[in-house]
Amino acid sequence: MSQKPMATQSTPAVSLPRHSKSNNPNLYPLSPTVNNDRYSILSLINQCNSTKQLKQVHAQMLRTGLFFDPFSAGKLITASALSPFSSLDYARQVFDQIPQPNLFTWNTLIRAYASSPDPTQSILVFLQLLHHCEHFPDKFTFPFVIKAASELKAFRVGRAFHGMAIKGSLSSDVYILNSLVHFYGSCGDLDLAYAVFVKTPQKDVVSWNSMITAFAQGGCPEEALELFRGMEKENVKPNDVTMVGVLSACTKKLDLEFGRWVCSYIERNEINVNLTLSNAMLDMYMKCGSFEDAKRLFYKMQDKDIFSWTTMLDGYAKLGEYDKARHVFxxxxxxxxxxxxxxxxxxxxxxxxxxxxxVFRELQLSKDAKPDEVTLVCALSASAQLGAMDLGRWIDVYIKKHGIKLNYHLTTSLIDMYAKCGDLEKALEVYYSVERKDVFVWSATIAGLAMHGHGRAALDLFSKMLEAKVKPNAVTFTNVLCACSHKGLVNEGQRLFYQMEPVYGVVPGEKHYACMVDILGRSGLLQEAVKFIEKMPILPTISVWGALLGACRLHGNIELAEQACSRLLELDPRNHGAYVLLSNIYAKTGKWDRVSGLRKIMRDFGLKKEPGCSSIEVNGIVYEFLVGDNSHKLSKEIYSKLDEIAAKLKSVGYVPNKSHLLQLVEEEDMKEQALNLHSEKLAIAYGLISMGPSQPIRVVKNLRVCGDCHSVAKLISGLYDREILLRDRYRFHHFRGGNCSCMDYW
DNA sequence: TTAGGGTTAG
Structure with a gap:
């Protein structure tokens, strides 16, 4: 950063004096010829449409000495910094050559930087102005520099500017006040934004727009719409920007009816519909669920920009119409x-x-764009879902290599990815590396500990979080209760549940109720679980009945299971999971007639059990196995490994658990189950033949792990001295030395 | 003698 005044060294030698001798600081003493040239050169600046042309004029100005006339230099700066072909770097070079820029010139540079990709420069130039300019910043300076603070969401900096504006007796300027409303709004401080707004003596349309937008963006759409009505009462005519803010509020409220009314209001009042407003309408229709209106508008729009296209793409994608989304893309x-x-x-x-x-890989191959934080968060989450640790690790390295700053979102995703891929140590490493942790970072780490069965550690971390004065949210409590449920920590779970609302102000939601039913039911307190459900202030949901049903399966309570199942099917008649669970309970207790009855119902309804699928990542490639799968190119080797395992197991006296064998509903499954070919076994066998002996075998299963496979995995971990990490739909099982981390409580 | 504030995706 250069200091003012300087850089005159780079100025070509000119014979004209450098300091004004005139009484008017804006007027530079010019020779009559130069004075004549001035108007022609200034009009030349206006005609420039490239930096190259501007440079020619610049050279001419240096030759004639016109460059040292502050007014003319200001014109040159404006053209170089703000014109459509502007180059801020060049503008900066020009600026550094000006011996004594006037306030206008300073303001222009501050203005240009404020809306550039690097608004910090705007604030740095402002600080230089304070040091080097003889004038105090004026009513023009503050709106620009406050805008820079808004862009950066630099709350304290912006507040300081507010203070300076007051000291400079500029605090009644409507431009400055409007900038401040916008600034406080973008920092999320709606109270301060509103305080400035009400104190604005002569509000214009921009004052109203700023406040409406602040409310709409700040999660208060009701207030935004209320203000729009207030604006009408005060007879301030709304313009296109007002309507963008109002539509944004409708979108946030998902209020299609009001949104439609706004669109007709725009038409009735002949408000200029520019591209931004069209896009806001498009976005409203899409988010409020009127895809047809959105489509009609999109195809009617003459101009479309990247926003219009992305809104359509996003709409199709969210509806699950992937082909159409791809087509738009x-x-x-x-x-x-x-x-x-x-x-x-x-x-x-x-x-x-x-x-x-x-698609992520396609992006890497294309030259269109570079992954940003959002892309990486999505890719990490996809890796976590798949248990694709190699890819997850690659993204971690990518982030470090490209110097991408870890925000809370990325940190949370990294923790989640490592935890879900089975590397809890690495997840904790990321957690420890973050100095300031937000509620999501804490919650993700608690969830990681919980899913790996470290219930106590999860609760300890929760206490640390409270000590760090971070307020837990609904997600935190879901994770904490989950930790209790995996470990059978009934008392702790109950205590925390009943503290949620009175102590932490978090109203329990359906997930929390389901967790509590799970905690009680799993530990065998089935009657308590039923009483708990009866006393629920909200209607029990599918997951609540599902939790009870799962507990009944564990404890073999047929009567209660039937009740839970029928309540669940009332809510979701096509829930195949409920049929499968109930059928497994019947099988476990030998009620074969009922098993076949259920099987018939499922067939009549066209319901199929979700096929079990296990995946394993080897050398960065994720392989998936279905039941009895033989599609893998090493299929032969996998099956001979399974034979070898079976022989070894037999030699240590292992007898397959018949009840697991007969639990399944569909005939094909029965056949393959009899052949001992569950997907998790295939994946483990593949891991054994394809990975080095020191590498842990990490398998991800889409359903709950089967009981027989659980016993087999324990034995394999002992017989082959291999660490096996099996993630099922609910949690992790770490098999080591013949034991599992879940201690068979699952 | 130059000008300024408010605008929709992820």
Whole structure:
């Protein structure tokens, strides 16, 4: 950063004096010829449409000495910093050559930097101005520099500017006040924004717009709409920007009816519909669920920009219409990273991690855009879902190599990825590396400990979080209760549950109730679980009945299981999981007639058990195995390994658990189960033949692990002296030396 | 003698 005044060394030698001798500081003493040239050169600046032309004029100005006339230099700076072909670097060079820039010139540079990709420069130039300019910043300076603070969400910096504006007696300027409303709004301090707004003596349309937008963006759409009505009462005519803010509020409220009314209001009041407003309408229709309106508008729009395209793409993707989303994506004239992210995140958030990662790989090969934080969060989450640790690790390295700053979101995703891929140590390493942790970072780590069966450690971490004065949220409590449930910590679970609302102000939701039913039911307190459900202030959901049903399976309570199952099916008649669970309970207790009865019902309804699938990552490639799968190219070796395992198990006296063998509903499953070919066994066998002896075998199963496979995995870990990490739908099982970390409580 | 504030995806 250069200091003012300087850089005159780079100025070509000119014979004119450098300091004004005139009484008017804005007027430089010019020779009559130069004075004549001035107007022609200044009009030349206005005609420039490239930096090259501007440089020619610049040279001419240096030759004639006109460059040292502050007014003319100001014109040159404006053209170089703000014109459509502007180059801020060049503007900066020009600025550094000006011996004594006037306030206008300073303001122009501050203004240009404020809306540049690097708004910090704006604030740095402002600080230089304070040091080097003889004038105090004026009513023009503050709006620009406050804008820079808004862009950076630099609350304390912006507050200081507010203070300086007051000291400079500028605090009644409506431009400054409007900037401040926007600034406080973008820092999320709606109270301060509103305080400035009400104190604005002569509000104009921008004052109202700033406040409406602040409310809409700040999670208070009701207030935004209320203010819009207030604006009408005060007879302030709304403009296109107002309507963008109002539509944004409708979108946040998911209020299609009001949104439609706003669109007709725009038409009735002949408000100028520019591209931004069209996009806001498009976004509203899409998010409020009127896809047809959105489509109609999109195809009617003459101009479309990247926002319009991305909104459509996102809409299709969120509806699960992946082909159409892809079609829009391919048709986009330009694809920025947001477009890629829309496609990747749609797959990632709809349980299609493989598809998400395929698009991620495509992005890496294309030259269109570079992954940003959002992309990496999605890719990490997809890796976590798949248990693809090699890819997850690669992303971690990518982040470090590209110097991408870890925000809370990325940190949370990294912790989650390592935990879900089975490397709890690494997850904790990331956790310890973060100096300041937000509630999501804490919660993700608690969840990691919980899913690995470290219930006590999870609760200890929860206490540490409270000591660090971080307020737990609903997610934290789900994770903490989950930790209690995996470890059978009934008393702790109950204590925390009943503290949620009175102590922490978190109203228990359906997930928390389901966790509590799980905690009580799993530990055998089935009657307590039923009483708990009866006393629930909200209607018991599918997951609540599912938890009770699961507990009944564990404790073989048929009567209660039937009740839970029928309540669950009332809510979701096509829930195949409920049928399978109930059928397993019947099988376990030998009620074969009922098993076949259920099987018939399922067939009549066209319900199929979700096929079990286990995956394992070897050398960065994720392999999936279904029951009795023989599609792998090493299938032969896998099956001979299984034979070898079976022989070894037999030699140590292992007898397959018949009840597990006969639990399954479908005939094909029965056949394959009899052959001992569950997907998790296939994946483990493949791990044994393809990975080095020191490498732990990490397997991810989409369903709950089967009881027989659990026993077999324990034995394998002892017989082969191998560490096996098996993640099922609910938790991790660490098999080592013939034991499992879950201590058979699962 | 130059000008300024508020605008929709992820």
């Amino acid at each position: 391919d048709a986009m004239p330009r694809k920025d990273i947001a477009a890629w992210n829309a496609l990747i995140s749609a797959f990632e958030q709809n349980g299609k991690p493989k598809e998400a990662l395929a």
